[in-house]
Amino acid sequence: MSGRDEAPALPPFRNEPVLELRRAAERESLRASLAELDARLPLAVPVWVGDDHRTGEDFASTDPGEPERRVAVAAEASAADVDAAVARAAEAQRHWGRRPAAERAKVLVAAAAVLRRRRLELAALEVRECAKPWPEADADVCEAIDFLEYYAREAIRLERGPTLDQARGERNTMRYVAAGVVAVIAPWNFPLAIPTGMTAAALAAGNAAVLKPAEQSPATALALVEALHEAGLPAGTIALLPGHGEVGAALVEHPGVHVIAFTGSSAVGREIVRVAARTPDGQAHVKRVVAEMGGKNPLIVDDDADLDQAVPAAVAFVYAGQKCSAASRVLVHESIADTLAERLAGMVELLRVGPAAELETDVPPVIEREARERILAYVELAAGDGRSLATAPVPTGPGWFCAPTLVGDLDPSSRVLREEVFGPLLALERVPSVEAACERIEALPFALTGALFARNPETVAAVAERSPVGNLYVNRHTTGAMVGRQPFGGNRLSGTGASAGGPDYLLQFLEPRVITEDTTRQGLVVD
């Protein structure tokens, strides 16, 4: 062994524990971290390609609770930046992809350690940049750490390749090789975890990544790129291209991109799939699209459900309905519908809408003005197609606060029952049976998450068998999927398949190579 410096095996994966905010001492640490961050705002987010940083004040991210507060000022990536980033990535990937998985894993685990060290600061940044309430912001940072740690181990596992059948006289081996350059187009609602998940998977598999964060959350994405550099990721293997839709579109069209990892709306996702299917001259591959898109998530409540649990689970407004997994339709058995409606309404009326930084807040502001206008339009539409059952007061003030709303008796053809609102709007529907609820769900184009509250194991088995959703939650809350425990992703128009944080995810960033060798010589088997 020529002085091989083998890294010790990684300990088994374990989810990063979230802060135990029910303890006063842990809550105390939050205030200080927010004050320290505020003193540094606005942060500068550069276009970052290789070793080149280019700062600029092309656009800003603002605090949704106080839109006057600028959280970050960012440079907007140009078409030339996109070309440069992809070219640098292709070059860097040739070296990075040849490194043993254990070495790549070491870099990702080191990046996880950087995020862990900066946990409170990054949670504070999410509170400001995206109005993520503290527990949500903290969980997002933890999930980002989990993705780095989990995919690092997955890369090592997959490097060995699967075992193939062997016939006498031949040797079959299979291994996985990185696809090449991955464009990561990320949303703002999990501003660190989702970009980190897609990027970490790409890098762990030996690809280079070009990251286009959401224009609403560039500063949080910058923290990921900083952590990867600090961890020793070679320059060029990751590029940061802040900007708007045009930057993402240029990446999707770019012939040098092999895989597009996208999380966002269904409309944009489908457009990406359409454009990515083209193979212009000079592009010798078909692009793969890994897309996580929207949902219209149902929650079924059967007549034997424990309503003490079903009611809080149905009102999933902790991030103002902006988690893709949150329930937005409740389908309740008619025999208990009145009771459930009354309890849901009573709970919604108590919700406190307020700033994300206050732990007393139940519903933070939504991300931006356009989101608020869109949600208010849906609320108005819902009131016309049915009736409003409950709402809660919103603070006066400049933030993008939206009243949480429960609606019922909607016309079955109402768009509110089909379209993703992405806001604190919950629709209640009565159904004669769980079967009828399943039929309505099957009629939906989406299949992201679903939830069932029922205590008969036969009902649970029947719904599990029938439901097309990527994640079905039974008798529990419907958000907060954990890496390694609840691999997460949607089916149908909600996504292209493999669940993030699960055992199949990395395969989407790899291509298989099978080698078959004849081991006979002169008719003799010499293997």
Added chain:
Amino acid sequence: MNTTTDPARLEREIEAVGRDLVDHYPSPVRHPIRALDERAIQLSTRDAALRAALFRLVDVSPACRSLDDLARHLAAFAGEVDQPAAPLGAAMRAAGTRAGRVALGAAVAGGVRHMAHRFIAGPDPQRALGELRRLWLAGIASSVDLLGEAAVTSAEADHYADRCREALETTSAAAARYPPRPVLERDPAGALPRANLSVKVTALTPLLRPDAPRRGADDAAGRLRPLLCLARDLDAHLHVDMESFDTRETTLELLFALLDEAEFRSGPSIGIVVQAYLRDSPAELERLVAWAEGSERSSPLTVRLVKGAYWDHEVVEAGQHGWKPPVFELKPESDRNFERLSHRLLERARERPASVRAAIASHNLRSIAHAIAVHRLAGGDDAGLEVQVLRGLGDDLAVALAGAGLRARSYCPVGDLVAGMAYLVRRLLENTANESFLADRAQGTPLDELLAPP
């Protein structure tokens, strides 16, 4: 004052107290139904799958629409048991026909009702009065606990507060007509209220937020304040129960804020709970005792020492979040801590009877005998110590304590079956656990072992 006792002497005293209590236990022959229940507890302790099926059935029973529906649930749960025991196999066959299901459903409903009656004193305070009086006449005091679903709306919390008011009025009026029972009515600090109500913070407010305890505490204060006034005017005791760790800070904030109000200087008599399974319970006890000793209130703070009833929940929740559980993970650690806390609590109650009252709540003969023994060896009067048990689980123990001339108080849940189900399941789970003292007793473990140090 040094109250350390010679360990060998303490163990001898514990054994003597334990044997004396056992001599006062009612004979099992007089309670054939109870013997049957204990047989069921014994069975389900042995078979984890059967235990799971039974719990899930009990849990869902109030939500079932009909006997037919109940039987279908039973059959579905039984279907998940790998090798169903003979009675379950028969149940599954019966569930194949409608007539069979109705018969089976009736049997299950009857079984659940029977079990509920064992734990629940009555569907409402009025209809529990007979049982409360019967206990009093037998020399056993009581504390009424109104079962309720978790409050998720203001209306539900208001309704609970109304029921508490009604319970205070009803039970106080009835208690005024009780014959005297000096053991139950006086301790070294003075008179003890006859009417005693336990309240739960999770029912008093829908705004429990573990990360923001002030919200729930402020909201619950609005409902607890009138109850405190009423309890003071009726000379009733109000005991604030302790639930899961998520609610502890809210509960303590609520209590301290209210009791510091000038209005409550002169009453009512108030109690709080310390859960010995919590790792930080020694510090919590010190905090409560220090608060009570520094308080200007005219009546002492009653501290009920329990082991804690949310162990599974705490361990599961901590495990899912990657937290160190707030509770001791091994039962003997809780038992040893319970003894240390009993020792400390009784010491403070002896030294400052005007500030602290001690209530030792357990069904574990060793834990109870230990508390009585340390108290006596330190020169304490039996009147300075109260033992609390749960109705349905500690009934024999309460009779034995009363027989031995000690003050026993039975915690009596009152409410309908739907509201009571969470309570019932928790109690059953607790007492069919492998390490349960009651299960040990039901299995005939020798007395020496039951009285051995944890």
